[in-house]
Amino acid sequence: MSTPIDHLAEFERTAAEFAAVLDTVDPAAAVPGCPGWTLADLALHLGSGQRWAASILLSGTRQKVPEVLRTTASWADWYAGTTAALAAAIRAVDPDEPCWNFAPVEQRAGFWSRRRMHETVIHLVDAVQAGAAPDQRAASGLTAVPAELAADGVDEVFGVFLPRLLARGFEPAVTRQIGIRATDTGDEWTLTPVPQGDRPQVERAKATGEAVLSGTAAELDLCLWKRLPGSVLTVEGDPAVAAAFLAGKATP
Template structure:
């Protein structure tokens, strides 16, 4: 299986989390978040920060933990969130990535899962904040410009390697019902997804894009479409458009 360009998940997590904290520092916490209907920016900060504390507790114990109750003080959302980020970064540094550690997915139970997962959780919610109009730097309202190509390609790979199986385990219908290829036009990464005969976890092959349809776009476009943060019309399709449409409409992520 072809390898992706390596990503320093911890360094990229800290960089992306700092961007999100900066958005919180200058934005209206009551702003609505289109990517998370019914949520405000404050709700988004609460969700992300609570997730950081949860992941830190899991890493330090190696076992499944409850999401901690949030006991907020009078500090700003930005400062509170930055504190949770620092706590998680310290936990990641304290635990060898190959150490056995619980995670929620039907994948290898190793500590290294969490630095990657929290990076991509933060990336998607930074996009949510930008789409909410919370970005004062004049970046694209789509959020595409806050997702570097190689980070986005790793995010696509996480969806295929973790969340396709995760959503099946949660009882959702298979998103991959016909063989389909996916191509990132800017990074050159390609995947072929082949459905399992029993409706179980699809086979994922890196290094080529083949199937009854091939869906192409930049890595960021693919990542955000899989997370339902962009309309799929930004992507191009070769082959059977019905196969591509069924895949893109499927439940690939929570």
């Protein structure tokens, strides 16, 4: 993550890829990463989330997720419209402007371009896998996530979602010190539990602990979001510590 990511540009690029999938894959196709959902359900979820984020950015305050009716337009066109609305809202608000978000992190507008980019990345993986043969799903999902975005996604999980889930009352995913290493980007993290259920300490640029998990940045990101099995990662140290972390709830 040495080069800053243009989250808005990457959001728009990834959203265009998602729209392209909607044009080519049956909307009734099952989404393996979201059991019980079709691709149409996924499009509604992602598009309504974009409208929600746009309303928050423009108001600066918490808003209800809109109840979206099934669209009479093509799924790709409707989704592209929600993408354009969110991109316009991001451009209209200074990233340093105070703005509500759902996590116990700094309440600034810049949160949303990063968050919606990663939301789109993970659901692009879901959409691509919905259109792939069962034996091609893992590989097709990995190719949908550029390494630098995946590394930033891992960092977002540690900085945003671990504290969010703790704040919502879930058991901590980090109960023993663990290291995480992205073999392709060189990014490393050490997660250290803090007493009394507070958010874990996150130390970047080193990976140490009772266990160290290694894999490509995309493998790490998709494992944290439960889109790949933890068995794709390499474990150094105590395998029980690694297994407990991977089984924990690091993401919604």
